[in-house]
Amino acid sequence: MTELSVEATAIPGLLVVHLPVHQDSRGWFKESWQQAKMTALGLPDFRPVQQNVSYNATRGATRGIHAEPWDKFVSVSTGRAFGAWVDLRAGTSFGTSVHVELDPSIAVFVPRGVGNSYQTLEDDVAYSYLVNDHWRAGETYPALALDDATVAIPWPIPLADVGSSGISAKDLAQPSLAEVTPMAPRRPLVIGARGQLGRALLAQFPDALGVDLPGSGAEHVLDVTDAAAVAAWPWHEHDVVLNAAAYTAVDVAETPVGRPVAWAANAQAPATLARVADEHRLALVHFSSEYVFDGTREVHTEDEPLSPLGVYGQTKAAGDLAVTTARRHLVLRTSWLIGDGGNFVRTMARLADTGVSPAVVHDQVGRLTFTADLAAAAHHLLEVGAASGVYQVSNGGAPTSWAEVAEEVFVRRGRERSDVRRVSTQEYAAGKEMAPRPAHSVLDLSKLEATGHVMAPALERLDAYLAGLAGLAGSE
Structure with missing residues (x-):
């Protein structure tokens, strides 16, 4: 025998x-x-x-x-x-x-x-x-x-x-x-393809098909909160689903109008994708947020208990938990996203270029994450066959406050650091309807680094990002 x-x-x-x-x-x-x-x-x-x-x-x-x-x-x-x-x-x-x-x-x-x-x-x-x-x-x-x-x-x-x-x-x-016409390989599917992260994912995964919501202007559309649309999608044509879709209007999520939309997009849709992934033997890559934490710890690890402060964070936490039920999954938790589209760095560059001196909070601390680097990290984890689980991904280097990021932008645009006025979160929120924000958004990156992937320092990537922006006076 x-x-x-x-x-x-x-x-x-x-x-x-x-x-x-x-x-x-x-x-x-x-x-x-x-x-x-x-x-x-x-x-x-x-x-x-x-x-x-x-x-x-x-x-x-x-x-x-x-x-x-x-x-x-x-x-x-x-x-x-x-x-x-x-x-x-x-x-x-x-x-x-x-x-x-x-x-x-x-x-x-x-x-x-x-x-x-x-x-x-x-x-x-x-x-x-x-x-x-x-x-x-x-x-x-x-x-x-x-x-x-x-x-x-x-x-x-x-x-x-x-x-x-x-x-x-x-x-x-x-x-x-x-x-014979050769059989084409199954291709990745990028959901939320017209967003900042979605665009970076399509650049990183050039064979992927990108989809977005109906009415978004996308060539291919899929509303993953629509059960009929999800059931009709040809999932057998894909091997990886990268879910970059999310409802990110943090303040509006606290309202009666925004709350159900946030839950549908950030919790219900990932749960649906987890079921689809198991049914069709797909790898599900889902992108999450440091808002799943209350920010009381100075550095957050993957195994820290979830403790979201507001509705946005609660819906993202629920989505994370749903995705982890999929047999093959990667949850990439990130922070302070910067890419091709409207974002904090682009806004600060425009304000610097137009002579505005903004007030920016100094008591929220974290690291920027550039979408191209986040997409590259996702590609790496898939390429090396990383074990299913949660991986935290941001750019590296020393943590900064939002005010410090604004100052770095202003200096690189030829303005003075003092042109950025530092204020506390409480001062900034006075008279505004704002959702709570975590004070500390720094993510521990050691689990990602153990897979052989080290993220570039945030300020180094900031230089490259700003170099790619044309003068923004009068834009946006």
Whole structure:
């Protein structure tokens, strides 16, 4: 009896599994699929949803080569078969082939987009396969001629000898490799694509599809608070969802008008996405805020209990908790976001350019986060396969107050530091309807750094950001 083992092949992701078969005078027994043992040896936890069995009565039955848009785990329950696979995915391995003789002790994991085929080597062969998605009517996908000369699969029984009795008319009519349109990879989906962070994510993930709310002007629209719209979306086309959508009107969130909108966008929508992610085997990346904390600690860690002060923070905290129920998730908690759009730094630059001397609070302390750096951190965590969980992401360097940031902007725009008037939060809020703000927004970055990613200092990135801004006099 062989030991359970997993063997890589020339096709990336195509794995041959050697299965122990326990035999005695009565017959044999094997574990066709054993999640814990097999994933420990490197087999993907592909979460099958359906099992199919193809019974082949006579020797020489030949089926394939079809590249479905789902993963398969194939084996034979009785008899022997010659299995052949051809990579029909876009990329450098397109056209690569692998063949293996299948018996009850051999199984093969076939990734999405790899053409799967087999030929029975004896009568009464039961060919079994697990799949991790359901068949969808009307969908077409790549297929290849069994006798393609480029791939040249060495069928044990010549196809001419098999004839039409052993090969379907459909398989006899499949195209050559040169005529096959490769299967495109699943692509990331960026939700909230027209916002500051969404734009940075699309730049970082150039193959991604960006969506935003109806009426936003986006080419592709999706309202994730609309159950019908979410149900109708073709999630099988994606592998990662990056949720940059949020209701960020912190003060309006405290009002009867803003409160339900904030809860729908910041809590209900992430909960919906968490369910979608599990149903469709997606990685869910969700962006959160330091407003989930009350700001009483000078530095916040990922495991600090949530303690939001206002409605905005409460809704973001609820969204964080919902996202962590997804099997594969990353919650990226950030602070003081600066990107392509209206933001504090851009406003201060405009005020500096137009001769205004603003009053800015000096008792709220944190670090700026530039959207390009936040997007790069998200890409890094996905690339290295970081464990699911919460990761805090801001730019590095010494913490500053909002007033100090304003002063740094003013100096870089040729104004004096003293042109920024420092005031307390209480002074600034006098006579205004304002939501509470955390006094301390500094995020501990050690967990992110442990994955091999170090964020650039905030003031260093501020220089680069301001250098990219044209004069803002009269703008905004």
